[in-house]
Amino acid sequence: MQYLSKKIRTFRVAPLLTVVGCLVALLYAAPAHAQASRTWVSGVGDDANPCSRTAPCKTFAGAISKTAAGGEINCLDSAGYGAVTITKAISIVCNGVVGSVLVAGTNGIVVQAGPSDIVILRGIEINGIGTGINGVRFLSGKALQVDTVNIYGFTTNGIDVALAAGGSSVEVKNTDITNVGQVGIRVTTTSGGVSLDADRVNISRVTTGVEAALGGNGTVSRSTVFGAGNGVAATANGAILTVANSVLASNNIGANASVSGATVALAATDLFANNTAVNAVAGSNFITGQDNKLSGNLSNGALPSANMTTR
DSSP: OHHHHHHHHHHHHHHHHHHHHHHHHHHHHHHHHOOEEEEEEOTTOOTTSOOOSSSOBSSHHHHHTTEEEEEEEEESSSEEOOOEEEOSSEEEEOTTSOEEEEOSSSOSEEEEOOTTOEEEEESEEEEEEEEESOSEEEEEOSEEEEESOEEEEESSOSEEEEESSSOEEEEEEEEEEEEESSEEEEEEESSSOEEEEEEEEEEESSSEEEEEOTTEEEEEESOEEESSSEEEEEOSTTOEEEEESOEEESOSEEEEEOSTTOEEEEESOEEESOSEEEEEOTTOEEEEOSOOEEESOSBOOOOSSSEEEEO
């Protein structure tokens, strides 16, 4: 009887311990995998926090691992939130405050996402302190949207689109780019094509304002480029750059189709006080809508060998 009683107790206790053990394991495992669709950062946050509104993280890099794909990171207050590499569909939105990325000797924001991922950057200030490499670098993803962003102080490009596969698109609007060592916005891909839509963008004090390089097809509208070596430039065979309702002023060359096979098209655009308003080399294509305004340029440009089309 004593043996039987002990055996019954053993069978009763064992299942109970098993259930308790499973519950404990679930409780400890859940937080490690939980990701929120909306997370928050604050200058007084901590990356050990869950990135909720009441317990925000301190950096974009800390918040991104706790944000679900397709989710959004918001800024609670004005602060510096550090460089970040984005590897999934996500939005970083800091409207109403200064969400700053301050970097030295590196890139500000790198987008290296999946082929179906869309990344949105809105209301951010990106400062390279004179030694940063690129403000935003887009290496892979379906689409990048940059809205109301200030980029300055980088040695290379403000927005560098350098894709290995075609079919992606870039949209830049309501954005200021200045004091950049090379190009304000540069788009290229080693395979296929990449499209750019730049609207209401101001670019100044750069080597080239907007460049469509290999595989690039860009449209610039309602924008201003001044104080550049080239205001806009198509720099590869097959590259196309269309500029409409914009101002290209005080540049060395306002619009430049710099190689054979490149295309620059201008419509309703003002070219003021450039050393050369338009340059198009032999074999390139220059398309004009005949509604552009040229004034105060040292030379309006010579097109002796370009394929000039008037529309």
